[in-house]
Structure formats: C-alpha cells, structure tokens
Amino acid sequence: MIADMREAFQTALAGVLGREVDISEPVLLAGGASKEAWAVDADGERLLVRRAAVGVIHRHTLSLVDELAVLEAAYEAGVKVPRPYGYVADLAGREAFVMERLEGETIGRRVVQRPELEAARAALPLQLAEELAKVHAIPAERVPFLTGAAIERMVEELDDVDEPHPAIELGLWWLREHRPPARPPVVSHGDYRIGNVVVDERGLVGLLDWEFAHLDDPARDLSFGLVRAWRFGVDGKRLGGIGDVEPYLARYNELTGFDVRPEELDYWELAGNVAWAIGCLTQAQRHLSGQDRSVELAILGRLGAEVEYEICHLLERAGA
Amino acid sequence: MSDRPTAQELTEAIQEFLGGEILPTVTDHRLRFRLLVAMNALGIVYRELAALPAEDDEGQRALSRRIRAGDVPPGTLDRVKADVEARLLVASPRYLERYG
Numbered sequence: 001m002i003a004d005m006r007e008a009f010q011t012a013l014a015g016v017l018g019r020e021v022d023i024s025e026p027v028l029l030a031g032g033a034s035k036e037a038w039a040v041d042a043d044g045e046r047l048l049v050r051r052a053a054v055g056v057i058h059r060h061t062l063s064l065v066d067e068l069a070v071l072e073a074a075y076e077a078g079v080k081v082p083r084p085y086g087y088v089a090d091l092a093g094r095e096a097f098v099m100e101r102l103e104g105e106t107i108g109r110r111v112v113q114r115p116e117l118e119a120a121r122a123a124l125p126l127q128l129a130e131e132l133a134k135v136h137a138i139p140a141e142r143v144p145f146l147t148g149a150a151i152e153r154m155v156e157e158l159d160d161v162d163e164p165h166p167a168i169e170l171g172l173w174w175l176r177e178h179r180p181p182a183r184p185p186v187v188s189h190g191d192y193r194i195g196n197v198v199v200d201e202r203g204l205v206g207l208l209d210w211e212f213a214h215l216d217d218p219a220r221d222l223s224f225g226l227v228r229a230w231r232f233g234v235d236g237k238r239l240g241g242i243g244d245v246e247p248y249l250a251r252y253n254e255l256t257g258f259d260v261r262p263e264e265l266d267y268w269e270l271a272g273n274v275a276w277a278i279g280c281l282t283q284a285q286r287h288l289s290g291q292d293r294s295v296e297l298a299i300l301g302r303l304g305a306e307v308e309y310e311i312c313h314l315l316e317r318a319g320a
Numbered sequence: 321m322s323d324r325p326t327a328q329e330l331t332e333a334i335q336e337f338l339g340g341e342i343l344p345t346v347t348d349h350r351l352r353f354r355l356l357v358a359m360n361a362l363g364i365v366y367r368e369l370a371a372l373p374a375e376d377d378e379g380q381r382a383l384s385r386r387i388r389a390g391d392v393p394p395g396t397l398d399r400v401k402a403d404v405e406a407r408l409l410v411a412s413p414r415y416l417e418r419y420g
Contacts, residue, residue: 163324163377164377164380164381164383164384165380165384166380166383166384166387166400166403167400167401167403167404169383169384169387169388170387170392170396170397170400172388173387173388173390173392235418281324284324284325287325287333288324288325288329293333293336294333294337295333295334295336295337298325298329298330298333299325299330299333301323301324301325302323302325302330302407302410302411302412303411303412305323305404305407305408305411305412306408306411306412306415308404308407309401309404309405309408309415309416309419312397312400312401312404313419315397316397316401320397
C-alpha cells in the first residue's frame with residue numbers, strides 16, 4: 001500500500017511538472033479538516049500536495065479545483081502564497097493539487113510565543129495589512145465561481161447542528177440589529193488569521209488555506225484575525241496575539257482607501273467569534289455523526305463554551 | 321446541562337482513541353496490562369453514565385427560540401452569560417482566569 005502510494009505520487013508529480021522526477025517518501029501531515037496535506041520533494045523541490053479526504057466535503061468550502069484557481073489568481077496578483085503547480089484528477093483514487101511547500105512556522109501558539117520570532121511579530125501587523133490589501137484587490141471576474149457569504153449562512157449552519165445555544169443566538173441577534181452600512185464585496189480569504197500564515201524570522205512568508213475564499217465585506221476579512229481564540233493565549237495583543245490593531249488598520253486603509261472604521265472591526269470581530277463558536281459545534285458533529293471519529297473534534301463541542309463566553313463579553317462591552 | 325458531546329459520548333471517544341490508536345503501539349507488558357485495566361474502568365464509567373436519565377434542554381431551546389424571534393428583554397445577556405460560565409466551569413475552568 002505504501003509503495004503504491006509512492007508510485008501514485010511519482011506519476012502525479014511527473015504529470016504536473018511535465019518531466020520524470022525523483023521523489024522523496026510522501027509524508028501525510030497532521031491537521032486539515034476536509035483535505036489531506038502531503039509533504040513530498042521532487043528532485044529536491046519542496047512540494048505540498050492537497051488531496052481530498054474521505055467523507056463528505058464541508059458545506060461552503062471550495063472544491064480543490066476552485067481552491068487551486070483562487071491560489072493561482074492570488075499568485076498572479078503578487079500575493080505572497082505558495083507557488084501553484086497544478087491539478088491532479090486522480091491521485092490514488094482521489095483528486096488533488098500540487099503547490100510549493102513554504103518554509104517557516106505555521107503553528108499559531110509558536111508564532112505568538114517563540115522568542116526567535118519576536119522581530120517577525122513586530123513586522124507582522126503591517127505585513128498582514130499589506131497582503132490583505134492585495135488579496136482584496138484581486139478582480140472578482142478572475143474568480144467568477146466565488147459566492148457571497150451572508151450572516152444568514154451562519155444561522156443555517158447553526159440550525160444544521162440542532163442544539164440550543166442561546167449565547168450564539170444573542171450574537172446573531174446583535175449582528176442583525178447593528179449591521180454597518182454594507183461595503184461593496186471583495187475577494188476575501190475567509191480564514192485570515194495567525195495559524196493560516198507561514199512566518200519566519202523576518203515575518204510573513206505566505207498565506208495558506210484558501211478553501212474558505214468567498215466574496216464579502218472587506219472589513220470582515222480584516223477583523224477575523226482579532227478573534228480571541230486566534231490570539232493563542234496572548235490575549236492582550238488583539239491582533240492575533242502578535243500586535244496592536246491600530247497600525248494594521250491604518251496601513252490597510254492607507255493602501256485600499258476603504259477607510260474602515262474601528263467600530264466595523266468591533267462588529268466583525270463579534271461576527272468572527274459567532275462563526276467560530278458555530279465552527280466548534282460543526283467540528284464536533286463530524287465526530288458525533290460518525291463521519292470522522294476523533295477525540296480532538298469531539299472536545300471542540302465543549303470548548304466552544306469559551307467562544308460563547310467571549311461573545312457574551314463582547315456583547316457586554318457593546319452595551320447589549 | 322445539555323452539552324454535546326455528553327460525558328458518555330466523551331468517554332466513548334476516549335475508549336476508541338485508547339483502543340484504536342494507543343493500545344496497538346504499547347509493547348511493554350506491564351503498561352499494556354495497566355492500559356487494559358484503565359480501559360475497563362472507563363467502560364464502567366461509560367455504562368454508569370448510560371444508566372442516567374437524559375438531560376432536559378427544553379429551557380435552553382425555548383430561550384434560543386425567543387432570541388431568534390428578536391424577543392430579548394433586559395437581563396437576557398446576564399442570564400445567558402451565567403449559563404455559559406456554569407458550562408465553562410465544567411469544560412474549561414481555567415479559561416475564566418483570562419478575563420481579569
């Protein structure tokens with residue numbers, strides 16, 4: 001079986017790269033919700049292969065073909081992303097795509113804590129603003145399959161779980177009642193936060209995980225990284241546990257001319273928490289439904305209470 | 321409280337993890353024996369939890385429906401927050417220390 005897998009990679013990579021290649025043993029990396037990630041080198045070139053996982057594809061995530069197309073559009077637009085190599089229709093029975101494997105740290109807890117990444121953390125707020133401005137400038141015509149993601153979509157997801165969660169309902173109620181004036185939608189990453197970016201000693205190396213890309217109010221993408229869960233324990237630094245929001249917002253506004261106001265960040269930070277609180281429940285459902293049995297997924301159903309507490313905290317601050 | 325996974329479901333997840341992923345890797349005889357004893361103990365917990373009556377979450381469902389309908393009288397947030405805090409004291413008590 002292992003030998004077969006290696007052979008399958010050999011064939012697939014030769015096809016994508018257009019030449020015979022000498023490959024290393026493919027290694028399945030940890031993590032990845034609906035897709036596998038394999039690290040493999042071809043003639044010494046560092047590659048990462050995203051391959052469909054068993055089981056149902058998540059609602060509202062992009063297919064591999066579309067995710068690759070977004071990655072290609074971002075790469076062409078000069079966004080720091082892994083270089084896309086190409087699509088594989090059949091890699092040992094499942095579809096996949098191949099991209100560059102960037103070097104650096106992605107584990108959120110390490111990004112916010114490691115002493116050797118201190119200079120990186122100082123540089124990251126402006127770098128994150130600059131890359132996001134580039135993402136938001138990608139012409140929507142370039143990725144015509146992307147759809148919008150209304151707040152109502154979160155309600156549908158919560159209803160699918162079919163558990164009572166009054167704190168989440170309160171958050172959704174507040175979001176409905178206090179919607180800021182809508183901004184024209186832009187191409188959005190959809191999961192823009194520490195943990196989904198590659199970081200080295202100099203700072204931002206590249207943006208990963210494009211499967212939640214969609215069209216949305218730019219302030220939403222801009223605020224998702226403020227969600228407390230994505231500060232990885234460094235709660236005092238509101239921007240992803242790495243720095244302050246103000247320089248990040250100022251740089252983003254300077255580059256885009258969008259003039260996003262701090263109140264919009266507050267609103268979308270709450271929305272990000274509501275989304276993640278529901279995300280915890282849907283992850284636990286993958287375990288409970290038998291789709292993907294795992295203690296890690298199961299416990300998220302309970303740890304979602306942390307996010308619900310943060311929702312209450314933010315609502316209190318907002319004067320609900 | 322009606323949280324999912326329930327204590328019984330969590331116990332089941334741990335049993336599957338220990339039996340499916342850990343047990344096959346344990347070669348030390350003494351450790352293997354103790355792991356089997358621990359799994360046996362977990363089985364007792366599982367069956368004991370199975371014998372408990374199911375929790376009633378109708379109160380939470382009714383409150384959720386009211387909020388969804390936009391019926392949010394003063395004091396709702398306080399009540400909801402107190403509920404979440406009680407759940408956190410079970411699920412992740414140290415988390416509350418982060419709100420000084």
